[in-house]
Amino acid sequence: MAIDLDKVHIIRKALSFFSWYLSVRLIQRIGAIYHTLTYKATPSPKNVVVIGGSFAGVELVQRLVETLPTGYRVVLVEQRSHLNYLFAFPRFAVVPGHERKGFIPYDGMFTKAPEGIFKLVRDTALRLTDTHVVLASGESIPYAYLAVATGSTQPLPVNVSSLERDPGCRELQFVQESVKLAGSIAVVGAGATGVQLATDIKSFFPEKEVTLIQSGDRVMDRFGPRLSGYVMDVLQNELKVRVLLNERPNIPPKDGVLAKMTTLTFSGGRQEKFDLVLTSTGQRPNASILATLLPAAISKATGRICVLPTMQVTSYQASETSPGNSAAAPLAPHIFAFGDVAEHGGPMMGRAGAMQAEVALQNILAMIKAGNKKKNLATLKLRTYTPDWEVEGFLHLTLGRTHHLVYAMDTKKGTDLLMGIHNGTDDLDVGKFWKRYGADVKEVEGPAEGGEQ
Ligand SMILES: Cc1cc2nc3c(=O)[nH]c(=O)nc-3n(C[C@H](O)[C@H](O)[C@H](O)COP(=O)(O)OP(=O)(O)OC[C@H]3O[C@@H](n4cnc5c(N)ncnc54)[C@H](O)[C@@H]3O)c2cc1C
Structure with a gap:
């Protein structure tokens, strides 16, 4: 009921x-x-530079190309050849034949942009100066406003390390092949990704022994206990995945990218050998780009970039002493950060990044407008971000081939909503998202070269 x-x-x-x-x-x-x-293209427009073209960064760029005034343009700096559709990576790391669908091309994303307003620079941003973004190629790009949406780095199988699609597909195929050959598999870390990996392996390959290992006393402990209970029931009773709680085994250094034929040592010294150990932990925010210009902005607690509710970068000290206080001063008023790289107080989720992108956009536009009218920027009333957990924290979690759930939690009210669903496609219907980004998934249907038929 x-x-x-x-x-x-x-x-x-x-x-x-x-x-x-x-x-x-x-x-x-x-x-x-x-x-x-x-909008009129001009010979030397001022740049609004966005670093990072994933869920958060692309959202901001899509809005900037619809709104920037003449005299400005947006430059997107992205190191990858495609947008990595991370939501589906646990599935594509287990089930062969769909991996290319995890890489959405940038070509179709900004086709409606007016001439001269948008430039894509395929490069890695290394560091900032007061005026420029310095790139790995040796080039540097001047900026009037800067938005950092560099997210986080996560090891295989959560994300691939290659910056190109085809080698990225080969990394996913390597995991698929390793899963196929293994009889016993341990998945370390029972957050969303670990649960998706374990349930996909057991549901597509029921003959394998799958063990999910969690350091805390419940699975998915970033979310409410009700979600943990539901997931635990599916793991143990529906799929027969073995779950070990309150265990933090030492993981020996990996042999290559994945740990194979590895012995884990559990509490009390008990040892167990697994054919394959997959880890879904080890997320690191990509905040180092600020390390030379604004080192005080990097949180000592989380490694993320500290921001005000206006999404402007602030110091760790200011955000510690007055968290969420929009009256605290920005370190550099024209530098913004948002999405998973930022300490914004909301959920680390794609939709939250999109909401924050709109706040950054409105504030950049307001500052440009005020600057054009020679108004004092310090007195400008800027828009602020207040997380809406029920909307932004909306989680869609797969629990094997056909069972999945949607879950939303309101941390302030302490309430949550949960709905289990039984249907689903093997490729998780990624075509919908390709469409959203102006591309057609039919371009890549069928397995990538080197993959299994
Ligand atoms: C398995 C899984 C399932 C998920 N499910 C959901 C879900 O159901 N709903 C939801 O809302 N969220 C979900 N998430 C979370 C969501 O994927 C993240 O919140 C989102 O990816 C964060 O987006 P981002 O743009 O901030 O950062 P990222 O996605 O990490 O992207 C950062 C981008 O910046 C680029 N970059 C980094 N450094 C540099 C540099 N120096 N120079 C140039 N480019 C750089 C990277 O190449 C990358 O493209 C899920 C995540 C995972 C792993």
Whole structure:
């Protein structure tokens, strides 16, 4: 009964979010048409540089190309050849034949942008000066405003290390092959990715022995206990995955990218050998780009970039003494950070990054406008971000081939909503997201070269 009520709430929430989103997008699109007619390319425009072209960065760039005034353009600096669709990587690391669908091309994303407003620079940003972004190629790009959306680095199988699609596919194929050959597999870390990996392996290959290992006393402990209980039931009773809680085994140095034929030592000294050990831990924020110009902005606690609710970069000390205090001073008013790299107080999720992108956008536009009118920027009233956990923290989690769930938690109210669903496609319907980014998944249907048929 409780689950049914949740279903009603979730459907109501989703409908109200999408009707709000569609009406906002309609107004934005009308504004964008007018903008296309009025924007004029100029010979030396000032740059709004966005570093990082994933879920957060692309959202900001898509809005900047619809709104920046004449005299400005947006430059996106991205090191990867494609947008890595991380949500599907646990599935594509286990199930062969779909890996190329995990890499969405950038070509179609900004085709509606007015001439001269957008430039994509395929490079790695190394560091900042007061005025320039210094790139690995040796080039540097001047900026008037800067937005850092460099996210985090996660090891295989959560993400691939290669910056190109085809070698990236080979990394995923290597995991697929290793899974196929292993009889006993340990997955270390029972967060969302670890749970998805363990349930996918057991559901696509029921003959394998799968052990999920968690350091705390429940799986998925970043979320509410109700979600942990539901997932635990699926793991143990539906799929027969062995779950070990309160265990933090030492993981010997890896032989290559994945640990094979590895003995783990558990509490009390008990040892057990696994054919394959997959780790879903080890996320590191990519904040080092600020290390030379604004080292005080990097949180000593989390390694993320500290930001004000305006998304402007602030010091660790300011955010520690007055967290969420928009009255604290920015370290550099024209430098913004958002998405998973930023300490923003909201969920580390794709939708939260999109909401923060809109805050950064409105503030950049307001500062440009005020600057053009020679207004005092220090007195400008800027927009602020307040996380909406129920909307931004909306989780879609697969629990094997056909079982999945949606979950939303409101941390302030201490309430949550949960709905289990039984259906689903092997490629997780990624085509929908390709479309959202102006691309057609049919371009890459069928396995990548070197992959299994
Ligand atoms: C398995 C899995 C499932 C998930 N499911 C959900 C879900 O259901 N819903 C949800 O909302 N979220 C989900 N998430 C979380 C979501 O993927 C992240 O919140 C999101 O990817 C963060 O986006 P981002 O743009 O901030 O950073 P990232 O996605 O980490 O991207 C950062 C980008 O910056 C680039 N970059 C980094 N450093 C540099 C540099 N120096 N120079 C140039 N480019 C650089 C990188 O190449 C990358 O493209 C999931 C994550 C995983 C792993």
